[in-house]
């Protein structure tokens with residue numbers, strides 16, 4: 043019904059179509075038409091409405107185009123196949139399903155909107171329509187399962203570099219997976235893996251970037267914790283260009299990782315980190331404790347010198363900057 047309404051209004055682009063005509067052609071009530079128009083406004087469509095004349099479509103939102111991404115990208119392996127959904131529960135679910143049915147490495151799943159976008163530990167990821175980049179990339183690195191944290195750090199570096207390249211904004215990395223601007227989260231990474239024995243079979247790297255969200259596009263409770271590239275730079279960012287920049291940075295680092303191992307990635311990560319050499323609160327087991335984040339070890343774990351002088355290694359979990 044939504045798609046039919048858009049098609050109808052497009053046919054009459056620039057002129058008014060009455061509510062009566064729309065309800066007749068769509069076979070629904072005028073209240074249903076009005077509700078659909080309201081729904082479209084939330085998705086970035088703009089209308090002029092006038093009593094007795096009806097509705098006139100003024101502007102359609104910027105939409106992502108899977109073919110354009112495939113052909114515009116400079117990366118060769120990553121993004122060679124792109125699946126784009128208008129609305130989906132989570133791109134992670136779609137990518138995990140695709141990889142189970144044999145999708146090759148480099149397949150990318152993107153959605154304009156997620157209805158159950160997820161973060162780590164079951165936390166929700168707010169993913170409104172048409173404003174962000176909500177995507178999941180299938181990777182099949184031949185590495186031991188224990189090396190997985192290294193890839194989280196690799197994705198974070200690629201993302202920070204892509205954001206810098208495309209928008210000029212400096213996003214610092216808070217261990218392990220947050221990209222922050224001015225202390226607020228602009229992007230998050232979620233890695234989900236499948237292993238057989240000690241070998242990693244595949245992983246799905248989920249990336250959420252709050253690109254063109256205005257302050258009012260975030261729920262109230264996120265206002266102090268979350269931000270967007272639009273809020274930080276004052277400019278609308280071309281989402282397709284940012285996706286292509288991410289794929290390019292990601293591929294460059296992925297090739298480097300396979301050639302030279304984790305060491306160069308670790309150096310790049312350290313330079314972008316906002317966690318290192320800072321007093322932090324960490325949860326070790328179920329307890330919160332304080333210390334100084336000293337470095338990253340060769341597996342990608344965060345090394346923290348605790349107040350009692352001992353060193354703790356964190357492979358996952360939470361870190362708060364004090």
Ligand code: BTX
Pocket residue numbers: 131132133134135156158159160161162163165166167168169175176177178219220227228229230231232248249250251252264267268269
């Ligand atoms: P995380 O658990 O580290 O972060 C989740 C927290 O981030 C939330 O509790 C909230 O405070 C904050 N948050 C929620 N939504 C946003 C947002 N849009 N912008 C900024 N901050 C937000 C981080 O988990 C990993 C997130 C991965 C999301 C991607 S989107 C594509 C893919 N599909 C999917 O379901 N998840 C991934």
